Amino acid sequence: MDFELIIVGGGPAGLCAGIYAVRRGIKTLIIEKGVVGGQILLAPEIGNYPGFPSVSGTDLAKSMEDHAKGVGVEFELGEVLRIEVGGGIKKVTTSNRTYECNALIISTGAIHRPLNVAGEKDFLGKGVSYCATCDGPLFKGKKVAVIGGGNHACEDAAYLADIAEKVFLIHRRDSFRAEECRLEHAKNKGVEFITDTVVEEFEGDVLLEKIRLKNVKSGGESELSVNGVFVSIGVVPLYALAEQIGVSVDERGYILVDENQITNVGGVYACGDVTGGVLQVATAIGEGCVAALSVYEYIRKPYWRKVD
C-alpha cells in the first residue's frame, strides 16, 4: 500500500482533509492537477475566512499548503487519469504512476462558468470576479455590472446595489430565468437592466475600466464604464472522475454525500465545492475536516473488529 488515503484535489477542502488525516496518523497524498489552492487562487482578496481579515487568494492558498506540508501531507502535482475501486484497495493512476490506497477523498471542486470573452482572463482579480459574496465589498462606491439572467445573478445584483454606487444587470435575452420577485427586488434596489446584450470585450489599463457590449437583436455596439464585472452564469462541478467509479451525483453534477461526507461508494468520501452548497472556503474547511475524520473511522475500524 502506497498511502492509506489519497485526496484528489488540493483546494481548501482537500488541504484541510489532509491536515486532519495526517494529524490522525493516516499516511496521506494529495494529488493536484493545477496549482495547490483551487478556486481561491482566482480571488484577489478574501475577506470572509475568519482570522484573515484580508488576504489574497494566492497567499491564503500558500498558507494552507505550507500548513499541510508542515504536518506531513505528501503532494503530487499531476492529473488523475483513472481510478479503480474494486475490492478494498483503490488504485489511482496519474500521468506519473499508479498508487494503491485504502480510502479516497474527492475534492475536485467546481469552476465558475466563464463567458469566454476577450480580456476576461486578463482582468481576473483586476475587476472580473465570479463571486459577489467574496469580492463585492471591494467595490464600495464603484460601478459594477453583473452578467446573467438567473436567480443568482439577480441576488448578486441586489446585494451589490447595497455596496456599489451603480449596478447594471446585463443579460443576453429579454426574458429571465430568475423568479419575478427577485427581478423586482433587484429593480427596486436601483439595478439598471440591460437586456438582449452580450459582453464582447473587457478593456482597461491595469484595472478593468470598461466593457464593450453588443445588442444581439440590433447588432448595435456600445461601451459601458465599470470598475467591476461579476460573471454569474453558473458553476460546473468537476465530477467526471467520481462518476467514473460509480459515485452518485445530483442532476447538476454535484456529488451526493451524507452529513459525514460519505458517498455511496465504500471508502470514497467527498468534500468542498464538488459537493455543492454555498461554495465558500469556510464550508470547504468544515467538510474537509469531517471527511478526514470519517476516513479515520473507516481505516481504523477493521482493526477494532479483528479482536475476538
Added chain:
Amino acid sequence: MDFELIIVGGGPAGLCAGIYAVRRGIKTLIIEKGVVGGQILLAPEIGNYPGFPSVSGTDLAKSMEDHAKGVGVEFELGEVLRIEVGGGIKKVTTSNRTYECNALIISTGAIHRPLNVAGEKDFLGKGVSYCATCDGPLFKGKKVAVIGGGNHACEDAAYLADIAEKVFLIHRRDSFRAEECRLEHAKNKGVEFITDTVVEEFEGDVLLEKIRLKNVKSGGESELSVNGVFVSIGVVPLYALAEQIGVSVDERGYILVDENQITNVGGVYACGDVTGGVLQVATAIGEGCVAALSVYEYIRKPYWRKVD
C-alpha cells in the same frame, strides 16, 4: 429595530456568522457572556485550523474577533437573561438592556465536562486538555493519561498511543461504557488500563508533572508521572436559552438543525458546538457561514415577496 441579527455566543461559529452577515449588509450584534473566542481559549496550541499551522487559542480568538470588529460586527459583553420570539420581532434581554431584532443565531457552544479536581484549572493548557484531536500532537514521545470510560476516551487513548511514548487510561469503575472492540483496540495499541481509580490532584511546577490517584475500592493512594492528561468524560451543550424559546434539542441537548442551520423556530438559527458534530473550529466556521447566509435569505425574502 435595534439589530437585524443578534448572535448569542462569540466563539468561532458566532464570529464567522457575524462576519458573513455584516458583509451581506445585515446589522449584527454578537452577545458574549464571557470572553470572545469560546472554547478555543482553552487550547494552548491549535494546529488544525488551515492557514494557521500553529496558533494559540487566545491568539486565534483575537484574530477572529478583530476580523469581526473590522467588518463592523458590534459586540456586547453580557449575559442573555431572556429571549422572546412571539411574532416576527425577537426580544433579547441581557443584564444591560433589551434589544429587538429580526433573526437570531444561537451559537452558545458546549463545554467539556471537567473533573472538578484540585489543580485541574491551573494546568489547563499546561498539560490538562479536553481535546485529544486538538492537543494530542503536542505530546509526541511523552507520557499521557486519558480519563474516562466511554468510546470517546478509548478512541482518544488509542489515537494518543500512536503519538505518545506511553498512554494510561484511567477509569473510576472496572466496567466500561465503551464498546468491547474499542477497548481491545486501545489495549492492542499498548494502552495501560488503571481501573477503579480517580484523579485527586494535578501537580507540577509550571507544567503538569504528575497526578495523585486514589483507588476507590481499596482507598489506596498513588502517584503517576505524566506530562499530559486528557479529560474525556463528555461534553455538555449549552442549550438552556434555546430550549426556553421552544427550539428542539436531541436527547443529549444538542440543538437540532437542518443542513441550512435552521431550527424548528422561525427566524432562529444555530451553529457550532451547541449543534453537536465533531466540535472543531473548522466545522464551526462552516456552520457559521451557512447560518448567516440562511439569515440573509430570511431577512431579505419578505421584500422580494412584497412586490406585486
